[in-house]
Amino acid sequence: MPRERHDYDDIPGTFVFDQERSRQGYGINMFCMSLMKEENRKAFKANEAEYLKKFKLTPAQTEAILKRDYNRMLELGGNIYFTAKLGATDGHSFQHLAAVMTGSSQEDYAKMMLGGGRSVEGNRSRSGKFAAGKPARAAKRAKRNKKTGAAKPRSKARSKSRAKRG
């Protein structure tokens, strides 16, 4: 059965961990959860493919785990808070994982974050429905608040908004 389409599937570069993915990815997430125990981490590291046989995984899921393809794990039902435990088992920081998922070096990723992060402009939708220059509601609201706040004394701005509501 093909995946049901949801409004959030339009968000680019994003795999929302929803009920369908949770159903599909139960094995991935339970495997990751098992890595909370030291003895399991050792067993996994000793023979990864063998250890994975203990969990209900599809061949695609097993391959994604063995290849450390984090985006594919998310697509196949892994959740980031769980897959991060695999990253930690490999001795990687979270930022390393984030860099891997975004296809950049950790250095570049850290630089982007320090510079204020990835802009939402141009990253809102695949369909272009919420493309740049067409700010969504929240941004519009912020702009409006700023304007009224700057141009008018506080009491006037308040009564104006009250009138609007009425």
Next chain:
Amino acid sequence: MARIIAGVAASHVPAIGAAIDNRRTEEPYWRRVFSGFEKSKEWMAKTKPDVCIAVYNDHASAFSVEIVPTFALGCAAEFPPADEGWGPRPVPVVKGHTELAAHIAQSVILDEFDLTVVNKMEVDHGLTVPLNLMFGSPEAWPCPVIPLAVNVVLYPPPTGHRCFMLGRAIRKAVESYPEDLRVVVFGTGGMSHQISGPRAGLINSKFDKAFLDNLSKDPKKLARMPHIEYMREAGAEGVEMVMWLVMRGALDDKVDEVYRFYTVPASNTAVGHIILENRPRTLPRRSAAPKRSARKAPAQRAAARAKPAIVRGRR
């Protein structure tokens, strides 16, 4: 009668906890973050709540995918810090308030909020980092804390409206508790961040600032915001900001914003923080008030309004 006196919202970025635990708070990167909470700690020391209710989410620590409760109220006497893969955080055990928690469960379930009651639970950075930000790193947390874990990991989380209304029900429960307790409610998580997939690293300061403005002045508008808007505008994981609405719902409609702080980034996340105080209730309320207290009330309100100007930090 117990009463909710204030609400606090704060991000709960795990790296903030790691910076505290590894004594890196004086490094310039972290100084920028922690300096924003100095006023908050002063405020907290002055406010001295008797109990805190902390709305937070678990990150695959206490709850895996085996059981995913939408709202889980911690009714235990204590909640040890969870081992999140690097050993439990070296923070005090969180002591609950079993009587008030039991009272809240009894009240809100009959108000049609079908809570899960949890009598054994470890708590992760989602809860302990905001406690550090507000209380520092004491030997023991200065007051009991009732954890309220909200599922924001498995989609869909409860709607913003549901969170807001749960806050209302909690307020009603607290106000029907016979003991005189002064309660502060924490909303944690956020602000904008996405930590998964190719779009990871997303930050939207405009959204965050508008969210803070509305949280203060027009929370009902926020309560109507659908999940898609959080996820598109503030990142897939930014949807956890719905937890702030539980806190806001627990406060009165009109509150005084006494402090606000915002900075980007802490690790992968925008850090947002706000303190909202309920206005003192003058008794009796409104029409039947004798002349003297009626004259006093505007002065008190004016005094309360004046506060933010003194302590408000960078925005």
